[in-house]
Amino acid sequence: MTFAPKREDYDVVVIGAGPAGLAAAATSAEAGLSTLLLDENIGPGGQVYRAIASTPVIERNQLGADYWVGADLVQALRASNAEIIQRATVWSLDRNLEIAVSVGGASAFVKARRVIVATGALERPFPIPGWTLPGVMTAGAAQTMLKSSALVPDGRTVIAGQGPLLWLLAAQILRLGGRINRILDTTERGNYFAALPRAFAFLTSPYFAKGLAMMREVRAKVQVVPGVTELAASGDGQLASVSYVAGGKREAIPTDLLLLHQGVVPNVNLAMAAGVEHRWDDLQLCWSPVLDQNGNSSVAGIAIAGDGAGIGGAGAAVVRGRIAARAAAEALAPAAAAKLPPMAALRGDLVKAERGRIFLDTLFRPARQFRIPSGDTIVCRCEEIAAKDILDAVAIGATGPNQLKAYRRAGMGPCQGRLCGLTVTELMAQARGKTPQEIGYYRLRAPVKPITLAELAAVPKSEADVKAVVRG
């Protein structure tokens, strides 16, 4: 059974129940603010703590100690007065802080005095030749199956890419008895030198020891090929083999399942559709919202916490959630805010949680050839637009992603640019000799997640129904 929001107005609406959203909602409720937490999934946790309240994986060490931190966050939230709605898809947020949410096939509108967007991250597109073949999936999708259903691959499996989550997933698959034939590490050799000056902070960060142990654990069981500079999936309607170049040598291996991952990027769709200003982040190679130190965006009343504010990991997300909620409490209920942990302490926590992040960002900065495809490689999966099609559009005058929509429909399919947006920006920037910031991004509009016409038709009527007939 599903429940619509109990009220039409809330002090604070938090969108997303990952680490940032869980922490923000608990903090907001603790300050006595009427708080609504809307989350799309079946249960709380987001991706990092996915299925935290329901996972069939009971052996704690299989998912790692960090995973179970999520249980405490959920417990704290459930002990609060926050209203929590799962399977609630927010499909519109605007600068008037009006939120449209779909719950159980019916849409409702709520208004907030403060909105904390905690929509987290999504995986960076990995547009190599053949990436759209059945049998190729993202590491994140594999992790979802693993956490929700304890499903692990049993065919010939290759993991390709780079980044901390890739190693975490590999370790989790192995611990649950899954099969990995080979790991193709695409980390550029030059990144190790570039990251070196940042290594000290990393050595003293919580990531270091855990990361090292995890990599050692995986390497003991799987052949890891470093320095992969080319990668392609092929097969006739189904993945059959993965070919790669490492150290100048080309090799092809028969493969049933290829898991791709080259890091995560902020999930910006909802915030962008609300009009929040974003800027290109040259280190993380993605769009990040422009925020003040409390997470407040360019739209009054909308704050962003967690990885949606710029990738920082789960620990930083929790603290950012608390900071954004405390800032909301300071504005709406100053007396109650005084009882919360002081802002200075939270900022100290954040510095600690973010330590080592620049090292990771530098080390795992994905290589150009894996971000910017060429030729027949598909960029926009929904409309099947290849890299060369986009270059053709540039040649006849498309100057940015929004003109490209008119020429090729790129980004206009069901994913609304989530799987092609970054690629399109970088590809057009390269073709036109501009920076990604100058090229810009798709103008995103609601519904941020599709809703059926029938559901929209069932929305309660407004007074504006009767008006003079005007046509366009």
Place this chain on the structure above:
Amino acid sequence: MTTNVDAIVVGGGIHGCSTALHLCLAGMKPVLIEKDYAGRHASGVNAGGVRQLARHVPEIPLSIRSMEIWEKISELVDDDCSFESYGQVLVAENEDELAACRARVAELNALGFVHEELIDATELRRLVPAAADTCPGGVVSRRDGAANPAQTTTAFRRKAEQLGATVCEGAAATNIRHSDGLWHVDVGDRSYAAPVLVNAAGAWAGSIAAALGEPVPVETVAPMLMITSRVPHFIDPVVILRGRKLSFKQFKNGTVLIGGGHLATPYQDRNETVLDWKSLATSARTVFELFPVMRDATIMRAWAGIEAKTMDDLPVFGPSARHKGLYHQFGFSLHGFQLGPGAGAVMAELIVNGGTQTRIGDLGIDRFHPSTL
């Protein structure tokens, strides 16, 4: 530094681009100034209706002129603009509405216009098989159709540039002034001077006219549109309703565009609009009732473009009533896209020849002069 050109066109919508293109064809060297990029606002994001149907009488001659150009659009701009012509159908939902349709067609016929044709229930069903059985007929304009608005506007811009127009995008026209017999406009750190200035700045044109001493009762509006996921092909013509706000168009790829003129809130200074989902829900309800095949389709995206709407819903088109060399081309009030190609051709005739064979007399800015209001 000031560059002398033959004409300055302010506004890179379909109108400004078309006028620039037609000025080039007449041998002039215009500059086109667009503060964002061509087609950024209403011209690039409208429903793409290429419609003579249901127009106000004073703009019908311009619409017919435009239609002739639309039918050979590739020859003009080297791009098919995705123009297709399956007609546009106005559906009457009851006998009263059909009676109004009958009167309208009779009125047009009396004026010598024959593009609108009254149809009965049988012909309506033939054209729009999915129309509800209760609809008794309507009006069809068979040569009408639809095009891709952004593709069209950029095609006009591109062709104008190829023919010698200077296109300045990304910087607004400022400090518009008349001195020594020339119009001067600043664009960033450049200046242009020309004997002719065309005000085709869409939602921003009203303030230009006002600053030049010709205020017009014009407001900024943002009509909303939404598009669905692909559904099986079920309709060819564009459909509009007589009694309710709805326009409806299925594209080749199966997606369906739903419009009709419900308005978003424009934030002109920020180039932004805030959608009114409760009004869009009204459109969704109308579609739900009339086309059951659409009920399970999903709404993929909704948007609104910013444009100008005049008090009488007619464009301001023609020479200034006050200044030599100044021409206005704005206020198309939610139905300017189809007029773009023809309006550019007529505007070039006004500028180059000092007159045109196309009847546009009722569209002049003088109708808003204090003495006539």
